[in-house]
Each structure stands twice: as C-alpha cells, then as structure tokens.
Amino acid sequence: MPDSPATIPTNPADFAYDVEALRQDFPILDVRIGAKPLIYFDNAATTHKPQVVIDAIQRFYLLQNANIHRGVHYLSQQATDRYEAARGRIARFFNAASADEIVFVRGATEAINLVANTWGATNLREGDEILVTGMEHHANIVPWQLVARRTGAKLRVAPVTDDGEVDLDAYRALLGERTKLVAFVHVSNALGTVNPVDEMIGAAKAVGATVLLDGAQSAPHLPVDLQRLGCDFFVCSGHKIYGPTGIGILYGRMSVLESMPPWEGGGDMIQKVTFEETTFKAPPSRFEAGTPHISGAIALATAVDYLDRIGRERIAAHEEKIATYAVARLSTVDGLRIVGMPSKRAGAVSFTMDGVHPHDIGTILDSEGVAIRAGHHCTQPLMRRLGLSATARASFGLYNTTTEVDALVHALGHVRRLFS
Amino acid sequence: MSDLDDLYQNIILDHNRRPRNYGPMPDATHKADGHNPLCGDEVTVFLHIEGDTIEKVSFDGQGCAISKASASLMTLRLKGRSIEDAKRAISEVRALLSGTEQTAPDLESMGDLAALAGVRKFAVRVKCATLAWHTLEAALAGRRLVSTEEN
Numbered sequence: 340m341p342d343s344p345a346t347i348p349t350n351p352a353d354f355a356y357d358v359e360a361l362r363q364d365f366p367i368l369d370v371r372i373g374a375k376p377l378i379y380f381d382n383a384a385t386t387h388k389p390q391v392v393i394d395a396i397q398r399f400y401l402l403q404n405a406n407i408h409r410g411v412h413y414l415s416q417q418a419t420d421r422y423e424a425a426r427g428r429i430a431r432f433f434n435a436a437s438a439d440e441i442v443f444v445r446g447a448t449e450a451i452n453l454v455a456n457t458w459g460a461t462n463l464r465e466g467d468e469i470l471v472t473g474m475e476h477h478a479n480i481v482p483w484q485l486v487a488r489r490t491g492a493k494l495r496v497a498p499v500t501d502d503g504e505v506d507l508d509a510y511r512a513l514l515g516e517r518t519k520l521v522a523f524v525h526v527s528n529a530l531g532t533v534n535p536v537d538e539m540i541g542a543a544k545a546v547g548a549t550v551l552l553d554g555a556q557s558a559p560h561l562p563v564d565l566q567r568l569g570c571d572f573f574v575c576s577g578h579k580i581y582g583p584t585g586i587g588i589l590y591g592r593m594s595v596l597e598s599m600p601p602w603e604g605g606g607d608m609i610q611k612v613t614f615e616e617t618t619f620k621a622p623p624s625r626f627e628a629g630t631p632h633i634s635g636a637i638a639l640a641t642a643v644d645y646l647d648r649i650g651r652e653r654i655a656a657h658e659e660k661i662a663t664y665a666v667a668r669l670s671t672v673d674g675l676r677i678v679g680m681p682s683k684r685a686g687a688v689s690f691t692m693d694g695v696h697p698h699d700i701g702t703i704l705d706s707e708g709v710a711i712r713a714g715h716h717c718t719q720p721l722m723r724r725l726g727l728s729a730t731a732r733a734s735f736g737l738y739n740t741t742t743e744v745d746a747l748v749h750a751l752g753h754v755r756r757l758f759s
Numbered sequence: 760m761s762d763l764d765d766l767y768q769n770i771i772l773d774h775n776r777r778p779r780n781y782g783p784m785p786d787a788t789h790k791a792d793g794h795n796p797l798c799g800d801e802v803t804v805f806l807h808i809e810g811d812t813i814e815k816v817s818f819d820g821q822g823c824a825i826s827k828a829s830a831s832l833m834t835l836r837l838k839g840r841s842i843e844d845a846k847r848a849i850s851e852v853r854a855l856l857s858g859t860e861q862t863a864p865d866l867e868s869m870g871d872l873a874a875l876a877g878v879r880k881f882a883v884r885v886k887c888a889t890l891a892w893h894t895l896e897a898a899l900a901g902r903r904l905v906s907t908e909e910n
Contacts, residue, residue, distance in 0.1 A: 694776070696823035698798060699767075702881060706763045715799040728799050728821050757767055758775075758824075
C-alpha cells in the first residue's frame with residue numbers, strides 16, 4: 340500500500356487541477372448504478388474516500404491495532420503516537436494554536452451537543468440568549484433548545500432573506516449584552532450559502548458572546564484558518580472531508596476548553612478516582628472518555644494530508660467552477676427554480692421543479708445513475724421560511740466534472756417529460 | 760416496462776396531477792395528521808363516519824407523487840364503505856407494499872390500488888405510499904397524530 344497516491348505531485352504548484360487523474364484515487368467512482376456510471380452529487384451528505392484513506396484504515400487494523408494511552412507494549416505506544424500525531428495534523432490543517440485544542444468526537448452533531456451540555460449547561464442562566472440563524476440544520480438548533488429548556492436561556496433566531504442569506508442588519512440588532520452564545524453555519528448545507536463569518540464573528544465578539552462556528556459544510560470546500568477566524572468553537576465531521584464516518588472534531592479555544600466540565604465520564608479522562616471524588620485530566624483528554632475511534636482519527640489525518648497535497652485553494656476553485664456551471668445550466672431547465680441565490684456559494688445548488696416533488700426528482704435521477712439528495716436537508720425551519728417542504732440538492736466534491744453536470748441536466752429532461 | 764415506468768404509471772401521475780377528494784373537511788367526525796420525519800411530508804386524513812359507514816373522506820397536505828396518489832386512491836376506495844372494509848383495505852395495501860409473494864394480495868381484486876405495486880421495487884419510497892394509510896388507521900382509531908417512524 341503506497342503512502343501517497345501516485346497522481347499527486349509533492350508540490351501542488353507543479354500541476355494543473357487534473358480532475359480525471361484525481362478521480363482515479365476514488366475506487367467507488369467506478370461503481371455502476373444499474374447500467375449507468377455513478378454520478379455522485381450528494382457530497383454534502385457524505386463524501387467518498389480516496390484509496391489512501393481506505394488504506395490507512397486497513398493498515399491500522401492489519402499491522403498497527405492496539406488501544407492507546409494505557410499499554411506499555413510496543414503496539415500501544417505506536418498507536419498512541421499515531422493517534423496524537425493525527426490530532427496535531429488536524430490542528431495544523433485548521434491552524435489551531437495547539438493540538439490540545441482539538442477534541443476527537445463522532446462528528447459535528449456530537450461536538451455541538453458536547454458544547455451545549457458542558458459549556459452551555461454551566462454558563463447559561465435564565466434570561467441569557469443563544470443566537471442562531473434561520474438557516475441552521477437541526478444539529479445546531481435542537482441541542483440549544485434542550486439546554487435552553489434546562490437553564491432558562493432563550494433561543495433567538497436571526498432571519499434569512501429570500502435569497503437565502505442571513506439578514507445581517509437583523510443579526511446585528513439581535514446581538515446584545517444578553518447574548519451569551521452565537522452559533523451558526525459557515526456554509527449552509529441546504530443552499531450552499533457562504534456566510535460572511537468575519538463580520539458575524541466580529542459583531543458577536545463585540546458584545547462579549549462566545550461563538551460556535553459550524554464547519555460541517557465549509558471544511559470540505561474552503562480553507563479554514565481558526566486563529567484568523569477567532570471563533571471559540573469550531574465543529575466538523577470527518578466523513579464530509581473525505582475521511583471515515585464516526586470521527587469528527589470539536590475545536591475549542593484552550594482558555595474556553597479549560598473552563599468546561601467533563602462531558603462523558605469514564606476511562607482515560609481522569610487523573611485520580613476514589614469513590615468520594617474524581618479529578619479530571621486537562622483538555623482534550625477530559626472530553627475523550629473511553630476508547631476513541633483510533634483508526635478513524637488516523638485515517639482522518641490521512642484525508643487532510645490528501646486535501647493539502649491537492650491544495651485546498653485549488654479544490655475550492657474547481658468546485659466553484661462546477662457550482663457556477665451548474666447554476667447556469669440548471670437555470671435553462673424548463674420549470675426549474677434554484678432555491679437560494681446567495682452572493683457567495685460553496686458546494687451545493689438546491690432547486691425545485693414545477694409540479695414535481697423533489698422525491699420524485701430524486702428517484703428518476705437515480706434511475707439515470709445520478710445521486711442527489713431530496714428532502715428538507717434537516718433544515719425544516721429554513722424550508723418553512725422559504726415556503727417549501729423540500730428541495731432537490733446537488734452538492735459537489737473535488738472529483739465532480741462539468742460533464743456530470745450535463746448528465747444531471749439531461750436526466751432532468753426525463754423528469755420534465757414524465758411529469759409534463 | 761422498466762421499474763421506473765412501473766412506479767410512475769399513468770394512474771399514479773394522473774392522481775398526482777388531479778388528486779381526488781383533496782382538501783379539508785369542516786364536518787369531519789374523524790381526523791388524523793400523518794407525518795414522515797424522514798422527508799417532512801405531511802398528510803391529514805378527514806373522515807365523516809355515520810354509524811358504520813364512511814360517508815365522506817378527504818385528505819390534505821403535501822408530498823410526492825407517490826404519497827399524493829396513494830392518498831387520492833385511498834379516498835376513492837373508502838367512500839361509502841364500512842369501517843370493516845376500510846380496515847381490510849389497510850391490510851391489503853400493507854401486504855401489497857411489503858412485497859412478499861406469500862402475503863401479496865390478488866391484484867385483480869384491488870382495482871386501481873394495484874397501481875401501487877410498482878412502489879415495491881423502490882424500498883426507500885414505500886413509506887411515501889403508506890403514509891396516508893397509517894394516517895387513516897390512526898383516524899379510525901381516534902388517534903390524532905401518526906408518524907411513519909412508529910411502524
């Protein structure tokens with residue numbers, strides 16, 4: 340098993356973005372759906388895995404498997420080193436100030452729940468306000484509702500415009516001395532809107548609020564520099580950035596993490612336990628009880644290596660090209676309406692068709708080998724705001740091509756004909 | 760016929776375009792709301808029952824062609840029938856959509872409802888077709904709210 344894919348030169352500046360070569364790194368792209376080649380436009384749900392990531396998982400279980408932080412034997416030490424090196428690699432990927440600011444969790448959802456149940460439960464009081472936006476997915480709404488009910492804090496919502504952007508004036512007006520926490524998506528999973536996070540974080544910090552940035556949809560598409568962004572928390576899922584499922588990260592600014600009580604109790608997060616009292620380790624161990632997803636963390640580090648070798652700016656530029664092309668081509672389809680026309684878009688285009696429910700679009704496209712998502716995208720409040728119950732969404736990854744967009748548009752012609 | 764043509768038969772497309780007995784019923788004696796949390800589809804089934812007979816039936820809500828056509832076909836099947844007969848129809852449709860040979864009912868006797876048989880090959884769409892029927896069952900039982908995730 341090679342350590343790096345043959346298609347990627349060591350220096351990203353040395354090659355033009357060769358999507359056909361990159362596609363060779365993803366074995367699943369050879370799968371056929373019935374007689375049709377797979378066209379995968381459901382990357383916002385999960386991305387496919389390059390061979391190097393699959394190899395990293397296999398290599399761990401074949402040759403390196405051991406539990407971490409407790410064994411005195413060789414394999415355990417090696418596994419511990421690899422797991423902690425992965426933490427460091429991921430900290431560098433997001434430019435965190437320290438590896439200890441990266442907590443391994445199952446995914447973005449668990450990360451938000453962790454913050455709500457530790458930071459939220461100890462810092463929120465009756466009368467405090469949690470501010471989210473109208474475009475949040477359920478994972479950035481429900482944990483706050485639950486903690487608000489427990490603490491007496493109030494959930495406030497910054498409205499979304501018809502174009503699918505956060506109404507910045509309304510957002511600023513909702514910020515005040517009662518705002519203790521602001522939590523919002525960097526990129527909308529339902530519409531592809533890129534939020535003006537610099538302004539939003541700046542305004543929230545100006546009133547003294549703690550800020551959680553949900554990067555589940557930005558990490559796959561845009562370079563993220565946490566020290567520059569200045570948020571207190573950042574969450575993302577490994578499986579959306581070409582890594583395994585079941586692993587994700589919570590970034591927390593060290594001063595904030597240190598102030599937080601433990602999350603789950605158990606092995607590996609303690610210093611000393613008696614039946615009377617327990618003292619806890621420093622972050623990030625305090626938040627990682629039990630045996631973590633060791634192979635997942637190691638393979639996630641491989642995934643971010645892979646992305647860095649291609650170059651995140653290059654990936655972003657390629658995907659922008661695909662999305663721009665998709666918007667232009669889809670706009671020509673009879674009866675098709677693109678939902679959300681944000682000034683800045685990444686990764687996804689949502690649409691509806693007159694007289695055809697998105698589920699029916701999804702099924703018919705599937706018969707042509709085209710995988711899209713149809714539904715409410717776990718953003719029911721946003722759908723309600725836009726007067727819809729569901730949309731069809733094509734979301735793009737680093738391996739998608741304009742030819743595939745043409746195939747999507749062609750398949751939509753079948754939908755039109757069947758439902759005319 | 761391809762699987763897709765089986766799914767979107769003309770009768771399904773027709774009921775999707777022109778759903779029968781569509782809209783709320785102010786004088787309903789029985790009513791239930793059905794909800795599919797996977798996709799957000801919602802349907803409300805209204806019944807006007809006198810004695811043992813379903814005198815009137817209608818549905819309201821939003822959903823895909825399959826769920827709308829299934830609800831529309833359901834209303835045609837139920838009107839003027841007894842509660843017993845409605846319960847029989849529920850179990851027939853359930854058997855039809857579960858897709859096993861042993862339990863599959865006689866398609867001839869099902870009339871237009873047999874058009875739903877095409878859904879069997881699309882496992883992810885079965886819940887679209889059963890939503891209205893789950894909701895009907897709830898309405899008959901006097902329950903007000905039902906979700907596809909309960910069954």
